[in-house]
Amino acid sequence: DQQVKQNSPSLSVQEGRISILNCDYTNSMFDYFLWYKKYPAEGPTFLISISSIKDKNEDGRFTVFLNKSAKHLSLHIVPSQPGDSAVYFCAASASGNQFYFGTGTSLTVIP
Amino acid sequence: EPEVTQTPSHQVTQMGQEVILRCVPISNHLYFYWYRQILGQKVEFLVSFYNNEISEKSEIFDDQFSVERPDGSNFTLKIRSTKLEDSAMYFCASITRDTEAFFGQGTRLTVV
Numbered sequence: 001d002q003q004v005k006q007n008s009p010s011l012s013v014q015e016g017r018i019s020i021l022n023c024d025y026t027n028s029m030f031d032y033f034l035w036y037k038k039y040p041a042e043g044p045t046f047l048i049s050i051s052s053i054k055d056k057n058e059d060g061r062f063t064v065f066l067n068k069s070a071k072h073l074s075l076h077i078v079p080s081q082p083g084d085s086a087v088y089f090c091a092a093s094a095s096g097n098q099f100y101f102g103t104g105t106s107l108t109v110i111p
Numbered sequence: 112e113p114e115v116t117q118t119p120s121h122q123v124t125q126m127g128q129e130v131i132l133r134c135v136p137i138s139n140h141l142y143f144y145w146y147r148q149i150l151g152q153k154v155e156f157l158v159s160f161y162n163n164e165i166s167e168k169s170e171i172f173d174d175q176f177s178v179e180r181p182d183g184s185n186f187t188l189k190i191r192s193t194k195l196e197d198s199a200m201y202f203c204a205s206i207t208r209d210t211e212a213f214f215g216q217g218t219r220l221t222v223v
Contacts, residue, residue, distance in 0.1 A: 034211050034212075036214075041217075041219075042216055042217070043115075043117075043202050043214035043215050043216045043217045044154070044202070044214045045214065046211040046212070046213070049211055089154060098144075098156060098159050098166075098167045099144070099156065099204075099212060100156065101146070101153060101154040101155075101156070102153070103152075103153035103154075104153060104154070
């Protein structure tokens with residue numbers, strides 16, 4: 001059973017607008033969450049993380065929000081740029097052990 | 112910036128043959144992982160390795176798969192008798208405690 005879910009397989013956003021990527025999880029033991037970005041034929045690269053003691057973490061244009069009661073996190077990209085077009089994976093772990101990945105959301109930023 | 116290195120970048124093998132995928136993790140990292148992604152599907156966990164032994168493995172990681180860290184630097188994934196459905200991108204990752212995982216660029220395995 002999938003413990004991390006990304007229910008939107010794809011998303012298209014106009015350049016300059018906000019991209020919001022969503023992720024849900026089922027395991028209440030998860031305490032560390034990450035977003036990875038993946039270009040075709042490359043390995044995932046780390047984007048931003050958040051631990052369960054926080055509800056928001058910001059890094060430049062990227063902000064991750066965590067709602068523990070809803071077991072939901074989201075990644076906001078503001079403003080979106082064409083170079084942000086990639087597949088975004090949400091991942092979660094409990095105490096730094098195995099990472100569980102979502103299925104990914106393919107973001108297309110339209111110039 | 113430190114990086115995880117994987118070789119080869121692309122491996123073509125005949126069904127039933129053995130393959131070894133190699134990874135050089137970041138030197139001070141403690142946990143090592145193999146993931147794979149079949150074309151068009153999600154990234155799947157295969158196995159995690161800590162303190163020279165497997166700490167967790169998925170149902171995908173059956174008796175045909177094995178991992179080892181033969182010389183303290185390389186981290187290998189062996190598939191003893193490849194099947195067509197083993198064709199995928201295989202990613203190695205390493206991590207220290209409480210940090211994000213660093214992924215290699217992947218090895219594309221094609222079983223024909």
